[in-house]
Amino acid sequence: MAQSTKRIKSISFFLLLISFFCLLGFGQSNQPQTSSPLMPPAASTISIDVDNIYYLILAVTSFFFFLVVFLLIYFIIKYRAKKPGEEGINFHGHMGLEIVWTIVPAVIFIIIAIYSAEILQKIDNVPADAMVINVTGEQFIWHFEYAADGVKSDKIMHVPLNKPIVLNIEAKDVIHSFWVPAFRIKQDALPHEQRETWFQARLTGEFPIRCAELCGPGHSQMLGTVIVETETQFAAWIQEEKEKANAQENALSDSAKRGLDVIQHQGCMGCHTIDGSKLVGPTWLGLYGKTETLDDGSQVKVDEAYILESIRDPNAKVVNAFPAIMPTFGPEKISDDQIKDVLEYIESLGTTKSK
Numbered sequence: 591m592a593q594s595t596k597r598i599k600s601i602s603f604f605l606l607l608i609s610f611f612c613l614l615g616f617g618q619s620n621q622p623q624t625s626s627p628l629m630p631p632a633a634s635t636i637s638i639d640v641d642n643i644y645y646l647i648l649a650v651t652s653f654f655f656f657l658v659v660f661l662l663i664y665f666i667i668k669y670r671a672k673k674p675g676e677e678g679i680n681f682h683g684h685m686g687l688e689i690v691w692t693i694v695p696a697v698i699f700i701i702i703a704i705y706s707a708e709i710l711q712k713i714d715n716v717p718a719d720a721m722v723i724n725v726t727g728e729q730f731i732w733h734f735e736y737a738a739d740g741v742k743s744d745k746i747m748h749v750p751l752n753k754p755i756v757l758n759i760e761a762k763d764v765i766h767s768f769w770v771p772a773f774r775i776k777q778d779a780l781p782h783e784q785r786e787t788w789f790q791a792r793l794t795g796e797f798p799i800r801c802a803e804l805c806g807p808g809h810s811q812m813l814g815t816v817i818v819e820t821e822t823q824f825a826a827w828i829q830e831e832k833e834k835a836n837a838q839e840n841a842l843s844d845s846a847k848r849g850l851d852v853i854q855h856q857g858c859m860g861c862h863t864i865d866g867s868k869l870v871g872p873t874w875l876g877l878y879g880k881t882e883t884l885d886d887g888s889q890v891k892v893d894e895a896y897i898l899e900s901i902r903d904p905n906a907k908v909v910n911a912f913p914a915i916m917p918t919f920g921p922e923k924i925s926d927d928q929i930k931d932v933l934e935y936i937e938s939l940g941t942t943k944s945k
């Protein structure tokens with residue numbers, strides 16, 4: 591008997607040692623710049639708190655997991671039937687033990703609940719001087735609008751370092767979810783209903799944005815990037831974007847401008863880009879005049895007639911390597927005149943000469 595008590599003591603000591611090391615990891619994320627192999631970089635102020643509670647819960651649950659498994663194995667060996675037909679001792683509970691294993695978890699739960707509530711309050715408490723960015727989720731792209739400057743961007747969100755940023759998040763079509771793992775923030779984007787969340791970046795660099803709600807066939811491609819830069823770099827970027835937008839606007843004819851309005855209103859940019867990059871649908875950069883290969887191997891020249899057909903009846907001639915998922919836009923959605931404006935805009939993005 592004395593020997594088994596000794597063994598239990600050494601096992602308990604070993605378990606305490608393991609949980610001590612878990613807790614060491616938990617304290618570490620308080621130091622700036624460090625991040626654990628379990629988590630993406632802790633790039634926002636709140637991420638340190640979120641990580642701390644995560645590591646606390648991990649340490650507590652690991653300790654009890656190992657304790658239960660070790661005791662289970664120990665008891666299986668110690669109290670096994672040594673001779674065939676041997677019967678175990680009949681137990682009828684143990685008051686002391688039951689009180690301990692009720693009170694100890696209850697106290698741990700209360701501590702975790704209070705700690706979580708404190709962090710939740712921090713997450714909900716938006717600083718009054720925060721910079722506002724409007725975020726719109728749309729199948730399958732994130733749009734950003736910098737409220738103070740009127741600047742807009744798609745897929746890439748620029749933010750200054752060490753400045754509280756509040757995001758007003760909504761969706762244009764279905765439910766999306768705006769998630770920046772490095773900031774430990776995730777907020778559903780609901781159709782026509784604004785939700786708020788905020789963060790303050792503490793590390794410069796590029797961090798991925800994900801959509802965390804299955805929102806359609808392009809869900810996995812609904813990616814983006816947050817670029818955290820110094821205040822000067824951010825101001826320079828805003829200035830540059832303002833000038834670019836002005837220059838673009840001035841270069842367009844009136845008809846192309848109207849076409850751009852239609853395109854933005856109908857949400858075409860969720861699937862088509864104007865910079866040559868590939869989304870769910872073909873890019874419009876240099877599209878006009880191009881010769882495309884269809885699924886059946888036949889070729890078609892992109893002209894007014896083909897674009898018109900592709901808007902009215904998108905599945906008639908689908909370009910090879912693209913899914914046939916474009917919705918139909920009948921005259922009740924886009925009138926013939928509006929299509930002319932859209933064509934004018936697409937043509938303004940450059941034409942390709944084909945043979």
Ligand code: CUA
Nearest residue numbers: 766801803805
């Ligand atoms: Cu948007 Cu998934």
